[in-house]
Ligand SMILES: Nc1ncnc2c1ncn2[C@@H]1O[C@H](COP(=O)(O)OP(=O)(O)OP(=O)(O)O)[C@@H](O)[C@H]1O
């Protein structure tokens with residue numbers, strides 16, 4: 378089966394500057410793909426090209442085998458798109474905005490009558506259905522954008538920073554919905570800067586930098602490939618007056634007010650260092666709350682990646 382999403386050598390230039398340069402990416406059907414990269418990297422531009430909102434570009438972009446430039450309607454019909462900032466007709470009510478967008482996406486009236494209240498209920502927006510769109514809060518508008526993308530139950534969900542601006546319960550709800558949709562066979566491509574959430578739902582992530590996917594894979598595989606340096610975390614309930622003794626064990630950074638990280642020199646086995654940290658901390662009069670090897674996460678991976686990209 379060909380991948381549902383296929384971008385080949387995509388190049389997009391704004392005012393003489395290439396934002397995307399020879400970008401290639403494939404997403405198989407049923408996958409949840411997290412698209413990350415620094416501000417201005419070109420994530421929104423990529424997603425808009427997929428959604429048919431940016432039409433001038435070089436290269437080939439296909440969704441379900443349909444070229445987004447040549448078979449625009451076919452490709453478009455497979456996609457539910459949530460833009461980074463959603464422009465609704467602000468004078469409409471929530472209910473009527475969703476109804477007209479659903480109609481535009483080809484959802485029959487009887488299905489709209491079922492799905493709209495069900496989704497509003499799920500996002501705790503049912504009470505706001507008669508409010509004007511212009512009177513909604515930022516998070517509520519964000520939810521409206523999500524609902525409109527979900528309404529026609531598309532094969533491919535393209536979500537541009539869907540978690541931004543949502544409160545923690547709503548973020549959890551959205552992650553739950555993404556997992557549910559994946560179970561039902563939907564493919565999801567979403568961008569986000571909330572890396573712990575990306576880690577929670579994405580099967581694979583791609584880091585966009587300098588106009589290309591710099592690296593992609595499962596988070597586990599990236600952490601391993603990347604050879605992230607090992608770190609020992611030390612949380613203290615009472616810190617000794619002087620923590621200088623830690624410097625002999627590795628590079629020390631303060632991570633939180635009561636937590637320090639000791640980055641081991643490449644190849645150093647961690648157990649003896651953990652022991653030394655405990656012994657020396659107790660000898661110096663400190664009280665330990667927690668100590669141990671830190672599992673690298675996507676935040677660490679991304680920070681490392683950007684650090685290395687700048688160094689080169
Ligand atoms: N319509 C436009 N005209 C000119 N330049 C643009 C336009 N849209 C985007 N750009 C430029 O393209 C680059 C990529 O922007 P884009 O919005 O795709 O980044 P992003 O990765 O989504 O960033 P963020 O994380 O901040 O959302 C930026 O330098 C931006 O200024």
Ligand SMILES: [Mg+2]
Pocket residue numbers: 420421422461537
């Ligand atoms: Mg963006």
